[in-house]
Amino acid sequence: MARRPVIVVAGLACETSTFSASRTEAAAFHPRRGDEVIEKYAFIQPGSPLGEAVDWHGALIGHALPGGIVTRNAFETLSAEIISRLKDITTSVVLDGMWFDIHGAMCVEGIDDAEYQLLKRCREVIGPDVLVSASMDLHGNVSRELAHQTDLITCYRTAPHIDVAETKERACRNLLGLISRRNNGEAFRPYKAWIPLPILLPGEQTSTRDEPAAHIYATVPLVEAFEGVIDAAIWVGYAWADEPRNRAVVVVTGRDKEAISNSAEKLARIFWNAHKDFKFVAPTGTFTECLDIALRSIKRPFFISDSGDNPTAGGSGDVTWGLTQLLARPEFTNKSGPVVIYASVPGPGAVDKAVEAGVGAVITVTAGAEVDDLHAGPLTMTGRVHAIKHGDRHAAIEIVLQVGSVYSIITKLRKPYHLERDFTELNLTPRSSDIVIVKIGYLEPELYSMAKDWMLALTPGGVDQDLVRLGHKRILRPMWPFDRDFEEPDLSSRIIEMSDEKLTGFRSKTETPV
Structure with missing residues (x-):
């Protein structure tokens, strides 16, 4: 009986804004090790086609909530454990492949192109002959160096991302196919056609629900079906980090x-x-303009994205600017005013005080601006404790404070609000509310289906939608939309293949000492 191919899984994922005041530590990655890695993905578990066809080994994976730059200590600690586990695995089995499970927009203190640096270290353990397949977010970045270190590389084809599991499974399925051909005597490694584009746009202008991204991404599976092509992918890139690799990229892989x-x-x-x-995926305006329009509208619920501090794009989550503006509005000072839900602001001390006081108590608390106080300071509020919830994976503890007709969610730790149950489990009813304000960019599917109308508020924060005012200094120029007039870019393919350079000898100039 033929030996089953052996594939190891490793990777770190965190979308990080270099313009956010927060820092991401090792614990934020919620690392999974060994069998925990395999248990995360149904498509590689025993009983599934890939699970039965492959002998899977988990090294370490970590997926952190988007945020500020990853500390060097966190990166070195988690990377060292990945390397150590890879060494242990390779002493007991012969590896055929590695699934590199990453996001692609992780920024680390003192290191450019962190995913490449991590994969280069992995290569030093697993060697140049092991086949590597990387799966990524379409908001990741693909440098030439990263493309060179991989054999297969792909990304999501939808934003909002509804094909996450499908993409990861495709990366593994393509890897198994490549290993099988090699084991059948086909001496072949894929070629990669890599094309960088001088475009850097926020996700809120590139949703695949809307044009022109809709027709651009609709072309990907058509191209992938061509003879000789294994995979085709388009990366929009990540707009809120300032590294030379940040830009759109096309990669097509094949024979x-x-x-x-x-x-x-x-x-x-x-x-x-x-x-x-x-263009932006929804009508935009200042926070004041959005509130004014929402109040005049007869469509309920009316959603507003407080986009500048979106924690799922890399914002710190504790900017109080939006909530401060909201509570200053006279329309919401009385309990009988329009019902507004605001999600959310972290305030550990406020949460502790609410828990001690209990539901129904009237308390005065201060929250926010413990990390990012560049745009507004801590906010003090007096209100009634409407709800308390313990045990959330991200927030730990959540409380709702009713101030006038505004129901403000305050969390122990920052949390994104994407699902209807995020609200209903706090005794809130977004469908019957007048206005729902969420720290988010484009609305995630459940919110989108609830909203009868919505606007994108161009608010300040670490993921400000006004990219030009953030002050990028290191991206390659010219770059759209930072530059408006420049010559036609070079859109010719750069073919990347193993014969270019030995993997183990490939060196980057982007790493700086601690």
């Missing part, structure tokens, strides 16, 4: 150089031809 080159250039041309057509 036929001409096929992948032509395919990549087709996708790059479609993307570039539409670069001036990207």
Whole structure:
């Protein structure tokens, strides 16, 4: 009986804003080790086709909530454990492949292109012959160095991301296919056609629900179906970090150089031809303008994205600017005013005081601006404790404080609010509320389906939608939309193959000493 292929799983994922005041520590990655890694993904568990076809080994994976830059200590600690576990695994089994489970927009203190640096270290253990397949977020960044260290590389094709599991499974399925061909005597490693584009846009202008991203991403599976192509992918890139790798990228992987080159250039041309057509996914305005329009509207619930401090894009989550503006409005000072839900602001001390006082108590608390006080200071509120909830994975403890007609969610730790149950479990009813304000960019599917109308408020924070005013200094220029007039970019394919350079000898100039 033929030996089953052996594949190890490793990776760190965190979308990090270099403009956020927060820092991401090792515990935020909620590391999974060994069998815990396999248990996370149903498609590689025993009983599944991939689970039965492969001998899977978990090293370590960690997925952190987006936030500020990852501390060097956190990166070194988790990376060292990954390397140690890889060494242990390789002493007992012969590896055929590695699934590199990453996001692609992790920034680390003192290191550029952190995912490449991590994979390079992994390569030093597993060697150049082990096949590596990387799965990524379409808001990740693909440098030439990262592409070179991988054999297969792909990303999501939807934003909001509804194909996460599908993408990861595709990365593993393609890896198994490549290993199987090698084991059958086919001496082949894929070629990669890599094309960087001088475009850097926020996700709120590139949702695949809307044009032009809808027709751009609809082309990807058509290209992937061409003879000689294994996978095709388009990365929008991550707009709120300031590294030279931050930009859009097309990568097509396959067996036929001409096929992948032509395919990549087709996708790059479609993307570039539409670069001036990207618009925000909803009507935009200042926070005041959005509130004014929401109050005049007869559509309920009316959602407003407080976008500048979106914790799922890298915001610190504790900017009080939006809630301060909201509570200053006279329309909401009475309990009989329009019902507004605001999610959310961290305030550990406020949460402790509410828990001690109990539901129904009237308390005065201060919350927010413990991390990011650049835009507004801590906010003091007096209100009635409406609800208390313990045990949330992100928030730990959540409380709702009713101030006038505003129901403000305050958390022990920051948390994104994407699901209806995030509200109903706090005794809130967003569907029957007048206005729901969430720290988010584009609305996630459940919120989108609830909203009868919505607007994107252009508010300040670490993920400000006004990219130009953030002050990028290290991205490669010219870059749209930072620059408006520049020559046609080079949209020709750069073919990356193993014969370019030995993997173990590949060196980057982006790493600086601690």
